[in-house]
Amino acid sequence: MTKCPSSYDEVLDDTTLGELLEAIPPQTPPPGLRAKVLARALGPQSLADFITVRNESAWHALIPGIDYKMLIYDTQAGSKTFLLRAAAGVGMPAHSHSATEECLVLQGEFSMGDINLRAGDFHCAAAGVTHEAAYTPNGVLVYIRAGIHDYPGIDP
Numbered sequence: 001m002t003k004c005p006s007s008y009d010e011v012l013d014d015t016t017l018g019e020l021l022e023a024i025p026p027q028t029p030p031p032g033l034r035a036k037v038l039a040r041a042l043g044p045q046s047l048a049d050f051i052t053v054r055n056e057s058a059w060h061a062l063i064p065g066i067d068y069k070m071l072i073y074d075t076q077a078g079s080k081t082f083l084l085r086a087a088a089g090v091g092m093p094a095h096s097h098s099a100t101e102e103c104l105v106l107q108g109e110f111s112m113g114d115i116n117l118r119a120g121d122f123h124c125a126a127a128g129v130t131h132e133a134a135y136t137p138n139g140v141l142v143y144i145r146a147g148i149h150d151y152p153g154i155d156p
Helices: 014-023 033-042
Strands: 060-063 066-074 079-086 090-092 101-112 115-118 122-125 134-136 140-147
Touching: none
Parallel strands: none
Antiparallel strands: 060 066, 066 079, 079 140, 090 134, 101 115, 101 122, 101 134, 101 140
16 A cells, blocks of 8 residues: 655664765766756756646536646656535545555535544645545535546546
8 A cells, every 4th residue: 555655754873874875886877868867957848847727727527516727638658636525515435546645725614533634734645545425515626636547437
């Protein structure tokens, strides 16, 4: 099961980390790598390297009272990033995750069992876990990054 990253994860002490780093034999980078990295860092980037989703972009109905706006659908990474907007009094059924899900509440609030989230709160669910049913008393707008196979119906 994938674990959500945490700033409280244990790290190696400086002495052990230094010994491990010194034990790694030096590696010679492949020819041309330095030039490629410098060209990328210093050269102009194409507009294809950026994605811009305008505020006036269309929202799509998922179920009555819940709309979404796709931001990024990345088949290579196996993830999708979208905004989810739920009207006051709307609930969402319990659901599981095939991949780690990240959720940032932008406006409003919602609850999932004993978990209550408000604007500014971040929630991460590891792959394989199940969320209880969600409910928003006054409406909510959330930013979600999830596995490409999660949230059926939210597609590009």
